[in-house]
Amino acid sequence: MDIFSQLPQQLINGLTLGGVYALIAVGYTMVYGILFMLNFAHGEVYMIGGFAGWWVLHLLTSGNRLVMNAALVIILMIVAAMAVSGLVGVISERLAYRPLRKAPRMNALLSALGVSIFLQNLVLNFQGAKPRFFHVSALIPEGLRVIEVGNVVFSFMRMLVIAVSFLFMGILTYVVKKTKVGKAMRATAQDIEAATFMGIDTDRIIVFVFLVGSALGGAAGTLVGMLFTQVDYYVGFQAGIKGFTAAVLGGIGNIFGAMLGGILLGLLEALATTFFPSAYKDVVAFTVLIVVLIFKPSGLLGEKIREKV
Amino acid sequence: MADVFVEQGGQRNRRIAWVAGALILLAALPHLMPDNYWLRIYGMTGIYVMLALGLNVVAGFAGLLDLSYVAFFGIGAYTFALISSSQFDLHVPFLLALPATAFITMGFGLALGSTSIRLSGDYLAIVTLAFAQIFKLLLLNLDQPINITGGVNGIFGFDPISIFGLRLMSPVAYAYLIWGAACLTIIASLRLKRSRYGRGWEAIREDELAAEALGVSTTWMKLKAFAGGAFVAGATGALFASFQDSVFPNNFDFPQLVIVYCMVILGGLGNIPGVILGAVLLTVLPEFLREYGAYRMMSYGLILVVLMAIRPQGLLGNVGFLSRKKRRPDKDDTGTLRASTDLYYTDSTPTAETRPVHTAGDGVALELRGVTMSFGGLTAVESLDLQLREREILSVIGPNGAGKSTVFNMISGIYPPTDGSIRFMGKEIGGLRPHQVAREGIARTFQNLRLFTRMTVLDNAKVGRFCRTRSGALSILLHLPRFRREEAETDTRIREILSLFGGRLTGYRFDQEAQFLSYANRRRLEIARAMATDAQVLLLDEPSAGMNPQETLEITEFIQRLRDLHGYTILLIEHKLGLVKTISDRVIALDYGRKIAEGTYDEVAGNERVIEAYLGRKTTKTGGPRPGRDTEQ
Numbered sequence: 001m002d003i004f005s006q007l008p009q010q011l012i013n014g015l016t017l018g019g020v021y022a023l024i025a026v027g028y029t030m031v032y033g034i035l036f037m038l039n040f041a042h043g044e045v046y047m048i049g050g051f052a053g054w055w056v057l058h059l060l061t062s063g064n065r066l067v068m069n070a071a072l073v074i075i076l077m078i079v080a081a082m083a084v085s086g087l088v089g090v091i092s093e094r095l096a097y098r099p100l101r102k103a104p105r106m107n108a109l110l111s112a113l114g115v116s117i118f119l120q121n122l123v124l125n126f127q128g129a130k131p132r133f134f135h136v137s138a139l140i141p142e143g144l145r146v147i148e149v150g151n152v153v154f155s156f157m158r159m160l161v162i163a164v165s166f167l168f169m170g171i172l173t174y175v176v177k178k179t180k181v182g183k184a185m186r187a188t189a190q191d192i193e194a195a196t197f198m199g200i201d202t203d204r205i206i207v208f209v210f211l212v213g214s215a216l217g218g219a220a221g222t223l224v225g226m227l228f229t230q231v232d233y234y235v236g237f238q239a240g241i242k243g244f245t246a247a248v249l250g251g252i253g254n255i256f257g258a259m260l261g262g263i264l265l266g267l268l269e270a271l272a273t274t275f276f277p278s279a280y281k282d283v284v285a286f287t288v289l290i291v292v293l294i295f296k297p298s299g300l301l302g303e304k305i306r307e308k309v
Numbered sequence: 310m311a312d313v314f315v316e317q318g319g320q321r322n323r324r325i326a327w328v329a330g331a332l333i334l335l336a337a338l339p340h341l342m343p344d345n346y347w348l349r350i351y352g353m354t355g356i357y358v359m360l361a362l363g364l365n366v367v368a369g370f371a372g373l374l375d376l377s378y379v380a381f382f383g384i385g386a387y388t389f390a391l392i393s394s395s396q397f398d399l400h401v402p403f404l405l406a407l408p409a410t411a412f413i414t415m416g417f418g419l420a421l422g423s424t425s426i427r428l429s430g431d432y433l434a435i436v437t438l439a440f441a442q443i444f445k446l447l448l449l450n451l452d453q454p455i456n457i458t459g460g461v462n463g464i465f466g467f468d469p470i471s472i473f474g475l476r477l478m479s480p481v482a483y484a485y486l487i488w489g490a491a492c493l494t495i496i497a498s499l500r501l502k503r504s505r506y507g508r509g510w511e512a513i514r515e516d517e518l519a520a521e522a523l524g525v526s527t528t529w530m531k532l533k534a535f536a537g538g539a540f541v542a543g544a545t546g547a548l549f550a551s552f553q554d555s556v557f558p559n560n561f562d563f564p565q566l567v568i569v570y571c572m573v574i575l576g577g578l579g580n581i582p583g584v585i586l587g588a589v590l591l592t593v594l595p596e597f598l599r600e601y602g603a604y605r606m607m608s609y610g611l612i613l614v615v616l617m618a619i620r621p622q623g624l625l626g627n628v629g630f631l632s633r634k635k636r637r638p639d640k641d642d643t644g645t646l647r648a649s650t651d652l653y654y655t656d657s658t659p660t661a662e663t664r665p666v667h668t669a670g671d672g673v674a675l676e677l678r679g680v681t682m683s684f685g686g687l688t689a690v691e692s693l694d695l696q697l698r699e700r701e702i703l704s705v706i707g708p709n710g711a712g713k714s715t716v717f718n719m720i721s722g723i724y725p726p727t728d729g730s731i732r733f734m735g736k737e738i739g740g741l742r743p744h745q746v747a748r749e750g751i752a753r754t755f756q757n758l759r760l761f762t763r764m765t766v767l768d769n770a771k772v773g774r775f776c777r778t779r780s781g782a783l784s785i786l787l788h789l790p791r792f793r794r795e796e797a798e799t800d801t802r803i804r805e806i807l808s809l810f811g812g813r814l815t816g817y818r819f820d821q822e823a824q825f826l827s828y829a830n831r832r833r834l835e836i837a838r839a840m841a842t843d844a845q846v847l848l849l850d851e852p853s854a855g856m857n858p859q860e861t862l863e864i865t866e867f868i869q870r871l872r873d874l875h876g877y878t879i880l881l882i883e884h885k886l887g888l889v890k891t892i893s894d895r896v897i898a899l900d901y902g903r904k905i906a907e908g909t910y911d912e913v914a915g916n917e918r919v920i921e922a923y924l925g926r927k928t929t930k931t932g933g934p935r936p937g938r939d940t941e942q
Contacts, residue, residue: 038431099618105430106374107617110574114613117567121607237563241442244435279450286439293428293436 018266019165023220024243025258027213033253043240044119049081049218050231085218131232251302355487363541369579371534372514377437383561385546414543422535465555515761524747524776577623680729707899752844773841
């Protein structure tokens with residue numbers, strides 16, 4: 001009886017998590033779609049986005065009051081997170097991945113692992129190991145703090161996360177499907193050489209993909225920071241695995257698959273917390289990952305790739 | 310029979326001197342350490358050497374990015390902690406506990422490996438990473454409902470080591486124990502590397518599909534690499550637990566994994582002396598840089614990035630004085646300079662030997678009946694019948710996209726045919742895995758060259774012997790007579806085969822990496838590699854592609870001799886019709902996956918449908934070019 005009455009609430013929680021996972025997964029999948037490289041450092045990019053958001057909030061708060069309009073602060077936080085994360089993504093592409101584009105895939109993977117460790121410990125050294133807390137109460141409009149419908153709680157932050165993440169997914173879908181640069185992205189993902197011959201500057205497309213993917217990851221970092229009110233140097237690791245799982249679940253390389261996979265994974269996790277002790281919450285994601293990879297490595301929407309002989 | 314392990318006197322003496330020197334140094338060092346702190350570091354260095362060498366088997370030899378490696382280290386340590394302490398009052402004696410731990414960990418390695426080994430590269434990495442995370446979650450949470458792992462507090466206070474009543478307590482004794490084990494690991498690594506296992510793993514790392522097609526049972530070998538790595542990690546874990554006298558979850562965390570990976574990569578994946586040096590450097594150096602401790606992990610990250618960009622082969626890769634001396638490629642044994650053209654055209658004059666002794670027989674070697682291959686909606690080959698007679702040279706021709714390579718892929722087991730039967734010497738082989746087909750006696754070459762580029766010419770060919778040798782891990786590690794005999798046989802046979810190609814693949818080229826060979830020589834090496842499997846039937850996929858006219862003539866003659874002198878049965882795909890005309894007993898023409906003509910070269914060449922397939926229709930009844938011609942790569 002308890003479980004069924006909790007269902008609508010878990011659906012909301014699942015959608016919140018799912019939106020965030022989808023934003024992270026998109027970054028993995030876009031890079032993988034073009035370079036066949038698993039960007040291990042993407043979780044760290046997400047974490048840095050969280051810190052960027054925290055700093056904006058920290059600098060714009062004096063005492064317990066904001067120095068400007070709350071909506072503006074939220075927008076600034078997200079924009080700053082996207083800018084900083086996007087920059088980190090582009091720099092790491094330029095310095096760590098581009099030199100390895102023709103090297104064996106294992107080298108690029110190890111280099112990405114190196115970037116991940118470097119960024120994580122960079123933040124550890126400059127921000128310390130203690131979590132930073134987001135003092136979000138000033139951000140939330142009084143009347144909207146909590147809305148209850150029946151026994152379902154719609155908290156403002158959850159609504160914000162869902163709204164922002166779905167907005168970004170909508171924009172990305174539009175860009176990929178309808179714009180010139182989106183067409184170039186799709187062409188590059190299908191065949192990078194052929195795209196080059198057709199006059200597409202694929203290096204710039206790759207930079208653009210890193211920029212967009214990392215910016216979305218950064219936005220996710222700040223959103224989660226606001227939702228759970230804290231960020232520390234280690235959050236990127238878990239988030240990275242979740243995002244990757246979502247990307248694999250949807251079919252890696254497929255942007256819409258990543259969105260679908262993210263939302264599904266979020267819902268699954270939320271449901272699982274109703275049945276299992278919360279200490280094992282993360283096992284759900286890992287199990288999903290392992291099961292999908294072993295039984296259907298091409299994911300829900302991915303294509304089966306056959307090696308040419 | 311030449312024993313490849315007999316070295317020349319001087320070389321052997323020098324090696325003994327090196328080994329003795331190293332052993333004396335290792336034995337003396339514990340007594341020279343200024344205090345117990347440094348003695349501890351000495352012990353830890355030995356542990357890291359073992360750990361890095363174990364990872365080197367998985368990641369270095371076999372090229373598997375195993376991110377659960379440190380979990381195996383942890384499984385070893387915790388297993389030891391559980392069976393050799395008061396936790397469950399088991400108190401297993403050390404001499405039993407150490408091997409038991411290693412084997413239990415290997416069991417975990419096999420179990421985990423068998424679920425994920427089919428995944429390639431990054432997928433394997435991420436699944437093993439997930440396993441490692443689950444392991445850590447279990448360590449942290451299995452202190453309730455019953456206390457197994459002790460949660461964050463770990464387990465401590467183990468039984469003191471006693472070997473035959475002799476109690477090992479002092480740090481010096483531990484140093485001897487650990488480094489003794491490390492030396493065994495080093496010897497085992499060296500022996501594995503120079504064996505059929507080492508070559509099989511290296512081939513998988515370089516090109517898994519080619520390794521499989523040449524008779525290496527890739528899945529099984531990868532599993533063995535996984536298990537071997539887990540075995541070493543487990544034993545090391547037991548030593549580590551006993552040495553530290555405690556185990557905690559964060560001993561086996563992600564940073565630990567990164568440290569071990571850095572050691573292996575710094576030394577160069579697969580390079581044993583390099584990995585040892587990497588482990589020593591990265592254990593000892595941080596001690597001198599204590600005050601910058603906070604930047605330690607950060608610099609590990611940087612090391613990985615910079616090494617991958619600048620020296621992916623590791624610090625010691627290609628460093629002259631540590632790798633074996635190679636002969637100058639432009640000089641022969643006497644040291645005089647030879648022009649490359651000399652090398653090319655020696656041995657190409659036909660000798661009296663070229664008198665044919667074999668001709669096509671009547672028995673059927675290979676028979677395809679109603680074989681069909683469809684990829685989704687596309688039917689690449691449609692109910693094809695084909696008979697290859699014993700010692701026959703049969704050529705398959707046809708325009709691009711006709712399905713020729715698909716036929717080869719079905720025979721060699723790379724694609725299981727959708728329908729029909731493939732029989733070899735009366736035995737059904739359709740649906741066998743490629744390495745099983747190779748073992749049956751059919752070997753192939755690849756149209757787009759799939760050599761193991763970073764292996765030497767000799768080793769490339771030796772991979773072909775994998776399916777004809779049987780030595781197991783025990784024979785290899787202990788250099789049992791069977792291993793010595795097989796290695797000697799392998800060496801003789803390979804040299805025999807390579808010498809058929811004259812100066813092109815012999816002499817100084819034995820030790821040359823395949824990536825430095827000329828295009829024509831790579832094609833030759835592909836054929837040599839296929840011959841090394843003791844195949845009766847050779848499937849040659851465009852053997853003359855990319856060769857100049859002179860080289861084409863030569864390879865034509867060579868293929869002819871393979872049949873005439875050595876009795877091979879040959880199925881050939883070729884676009885150069887001159888070659889086809891010269892050597893084929895019969896020719897089959899394919900178009901759109903169907904056989905359109907069969908017979909002697911002249912019959913097929915004069916066939917109207919063949920001409921049409923190559924040149925198009927004269928009268929355009931159907932009109933316009935047909936689609937789907939350019940699907941072959």
